[in-house]
Amino acid sequence: MNNQQALATTDDMSTDPTLDPTIQRKHAAMIERLSNLHQSRVSNKTDLKDSSFESTKSFLLQFTNSKQAIESSLTQIQQIPDADPTLDLKPEIEKISLSITELEKLIAESSYFLPPYEVRSSLKTISDLKQTLDSVASKVKPRKKFSFKNKPAKKTEPTNIITKESIENEPEQHSGYKVKDAPGFRSRENETLTKEFKGSEMGEFVLSDLTNCEVRLKGCLRTLFINRLQNCKVYVGPVLGSILIEEVEGCLFVVASHQIRIHHAKESDFYLRCRSRPIIEQSFGVRFAPYCLSYDGIESDLKVSNLDDDTGSWANVDDFQWLRAVQSPNWSILPESQRIDTLII
């Protein structure tokens, strides 16, 4: 990381943004001419004495030095006897791989003034170095397996802590990697579920695996996930982010949100207020109508969530499986005569 920054700064110095580019170019050309002149003069007296900027020789010198350093540390690793299983060579190898990358960058930075032959040959050197490193790393790897018994105590410590947490939080979840579960109502039947959110607890919420339930969520939410609901009625205050609805059947939703996505919905009615276009996928028999919820303080909640005016987007439904210009057969607008009245919860 540091290295990248260092390279970036040298680059910036050579192309000072405050200077006019044409002046800069002229300046560069002038310096080039002068240095060429100087070089031809000097070369009459001494043979090789050139360490100026953008010189092939100084590049080659630097390149060879770093290359030798890398090679020597590679041979060092190779010479380490196999008998020492406690020695962890991974950081060493990573260090070498880093210096190879550095060297690669050096070529990259210098490639514009180097003769093509030098670029090719140095790139070849790099790929050779990489190959050697790979073979060394693969030789070292089996050793890692031997030392495996010693390591877990240190290495998997953080993982252990997390699994412990997950066991405390949700004992039923064993498969997969889950650290915690979001707050929500799960696996209920024939119940009325109510929750009121205050400003400080604005976060995510989950409704999943509910049957024949009525859900009332008052106050603002940040995001809402709805999954596997049957014959439920869901009334929700404004959601600042997005709502994701999946696998619902025979339900009634009254929700407001910036984004609404509906997947695998069957025979359900949606009373929406939405800042953007609601979308459906793999759904059929879904009907749409405007938001019609009311509770004490809903006006200010809607205002806070920037959902206080109805933009009419609830009717602009995109069916991702129906890309033709004619109306999708999967959804319709609920006729006014069949809509429910304003709901007060």
Add this chain to the structure above:
Amino acid sequence: MGLLSIIRKIKRKEKEMRILMVGLDNSGKTTIVLKINGEDTSVISPTLGFNIKTMTYHKYTLNIWDVGGQKTIRSYWRNYFEQTDGLVWVVDSSDLRRLNDCKFELDNLLKEERLSGASLLVFANKQDIQGALSPEEIAKVLNLDAMDNTRHWKIVGCSAYTGEGLLEGFDWLVQDIASRIYVLD
């Protein structure tokens, strides 16, 4: 040599990069692109198809292809793989239930040969939401450490809502791509 070096310098300044943004639906891809471009993010509809954004980032020109993530259109992702320099995979860190889907789709993507040279930036988005997983946890779920070691990758926590972390991620991506492109020149 004088003129040639000048031409090369100019050419280098105009470097273009092609960046492909993908991820599950609802992960915030479009919001990230608009936010980093300084545009209004208050009304964004789920992407039906794709958006292309061209922007100048430091001395590079980025062509960002933001492709919709809905399930029905994920199969079209592969039409955008060609010539991709950088891959941005966006994760909704608050969507715990679909993390397995997310891992599945990412694994599929990384098998793609046409993307084998692309640098991978994983954005653990929506860090501003209470209860979102940290980038470290996301990295574990997606098992990023097990990735092929020739792949350049990095995971960055971000919030497209507040803008936090976006520049850090793009800085890394652009730097990483730049270091490869120079050599190939």
